[in-house]
Amino acid sequence: MSDSRIGLTRDEMAQRCALDIPDGAYVNLGIGIPERVAAFVPEGREVIYHTENGLLGMGPPPEPGEGDPELINAGKQQVTVKPGAAYFHHADSFAMIRGGHLDVCVLGALQVAQSGDLANWSTGAPGAIPAVGGAMDLVAGVKTVYVITQHTTRDGDAKLVESCTFPLTGLGVVDRIYTDLAVIDIVDAGFQVVELSPGVSFEYAQERTGAELIPRE
Amino acid sequence: MSDSRIGLTRDEMAQRCALDIPDGAYVNLGIGIPERVAAFVPEGREVIYHTENGLLGMGPPPEPGEGDPELINAGKQQVTVKPGAAYFHHADSFAMIRGGHLDVCVLGALQVAQSGDLANWSTGAPGAIPAVGGAMDLVAGVKTVYVITQHTTRDGDAKLVESCTFPLTGLGVVDRIYTDLAVIDIVDAGFQVVELSPGVSFEYAQERTGAELIPRE
Amino acid sequence: MINKEVGSVADAVADVFDGATVMIGGFGEAGSPIELIHALIDQGATDLTVVNNNTGSGEVGLAALIKAGRVSKMICSYPRSTNSTVFPDMYRSGRTALELVPQGTLAERIRAGGAGIPAFYTPTAVGTPLEDGLERRTFDGRDYLLVHGLTADFALIRARVVDRHGNVVYNKTARNYSPVMAMAGRTTIVQATTVVDVGELDPEVIVTPGIFVQRVVEVADPAHESELIAMGATYP
């Protein structure tokens, strides 16, 4: 398939997601496209970023040569701190997550089911080294879970599906999905289309989705 | 009964107990006679005192007029801090206790059973306001539990008994008892006399004990 | 811009509702947010469940709240203190109920509530009257009791310094329950002697990160319970 010329770019997906980050929110951004969300939060909104390894008030990467190898984010990249930052230990950090104190997390996905089940940590391939990190904690604890993902795999397989075939990260945890083709909410009835990307028809998105999409009213 | 002229005074009981506090120990002292132990730890031993309300490195009371109402011990009396002190929150404080990090606690008692059961928080009297504080946590978690108590009540009733009639603080928790009449270990067979106070005979102590005493070999 | 500061203690507690669970920091007078408690008395919410280590002293602060008939239940570890006369009367007359919890279990239940842990096992109180109604279970040959996390609709905290993001540092042993109560309160309200600008606190020394705090209010010269009692004060 050749979808490359329609739909949002990766940065545009991050930008679209950023519109939904409320002012004053405490937010955890996953590695990859989700990290890009921070660059697009609209002017005038103050957002406090949490990283699992013990920091609230994370800022952007340091200028070259000015970093501290002991000031990193969950992706083990060097970062900076903003005014008002605080350090804390790992158990307190996940108390914030598990205890429902974070407002939003944004994660990547391998698959999302219409029930909101998320698979994003393992393809279950034989011989692969399983590695879960904090993903299961985030989806179990954060108030609102957003997913940013390409609508399909590089091979054109649907990533939004009736039920996940990959090992789950959590059951019924996803609230909203931002793809290159659409913004989709998980509602009781399944995948509710909120908006379609410019140039994307409902049918075009539906063809690339592994479950029924519910059109806007 | 008129036992007032034989056996140890309260300070002497505290002093005897203090001999058994090892150098370098982390110690929690209960309210009352146990508090007095700190005054008698032999020269050359350094002991770090813990108080449940969030302080390690507790020192003696402040000079008059120099206290801070926000620097108190578990008995809500003003205290000072020694060099090397640390403040921490209540959950961390009891993590120290429950997690077995404290070496010794010294408590008072209403009754001690030959099995090591301790009753020290309530007489179970009808209408009394029950209040437990940290006693149950201390006996459940501290490595070595010492009790300092008069051998009998003011009415002459035994406080060292076959089994406690007052509500329990913990089951099989006491290691050693310091009374005015004797030092007694809890062993599998019951109350093992370690030493008798000057002028106290085994028979004299036995008459005032509600269970069989095991003589020294 | 995030600014959690409110203008007065009255504003800070304005939305406490009848029937709310309120955690109140402090151990005895150390860390007791007296001005917030007095504002709560003025505000009028009733049928409260209050979580505190004690039940207050004299007729100010927590004791005054109880005396005013606002507290239908206390969850605490040591309701009997010097100068504690209000609670015994209310308890004996059946107007204030009591859930007695060992001190360490109380602190840990509050932390668990704040950390999203619904229940945990503890060795404390096995074989005692406070085991009543709890499930006992053996791990590695030792017996433990299952106890539940505690959360609250509001937590009232007294601190030394707070910034406008809600980052808190405490004073000495006034810290006690406050950091875990801040975690467990859905709306955590901090009164501090000083409210500072964001960035004035060293990120290494913040005890309670602002994520756990929803409102801050400056009380520049807070009262000490023992001094009020010594003066014979009552509230209101």
Add this chain to the structure above:
Amino acid sequence: MINKEVGSVADAVADVFDGATVMIGGFGEAGSPIELIHALIDQGATDLTVVNNNTGSGEVGLAALIKAGRVSKMICSYPRSTNSTVFPDMYRSGRTALELVPQGTLAERIRAGGAGIPAFYTPTAVGTPLEDGLERRTFDGRDYLLVHGLTADFALIRARVVDRHGNVVYNKTARNYSPVMAMAGRTTIVQATTVVDVGELDPEVIVTPGIFVQRVVEVADPAHESELIAMGATYP
């Protein structure tokens, strides 16, 4: 006089025994006590169970310990990292086993172990493959899993400053797992850039009180894993 300082990293780890469980602080290289790990490689203890968030990078530090065949089991949340080639080989060849634990569950299990809590319930991993073998239970209509506290024979920690009583302060996000591992280790060993006299640290800013620390050793100029790897270093 209490003085927990030992003369060398070799002295600090001299009694680590075959079959021991060893918690190693750090998240990636931040907080990784490389000099203590290298001393442990020199010391020779084997059949170790190691608890760490990761499995090390390159062929220094934790990765070198694994490569030396000393680690029979890893308990961690993210064994797959950039530059992590040693563990995959050892895992696939069956020489190092893996217990995979979600990161927050791992941190909390360590804290629970240090706090005397044998087990607790967590919502994390319900309905996932990591639920296998765990007991599920419903509280207030939501499902949770029962997980167990973790303790260790030894905990190896890297810090910024420690005093001779073992009071510790950390550097930035190098704090991570170290405070809870210090609690959970029966013998906790801290390497710090600076060892100071008792009384030099402010009691308000100590993160790990000395009661959780048994030995301290000064490593004035500790290596950073990424710098060693960039230089192509291996150990031994």
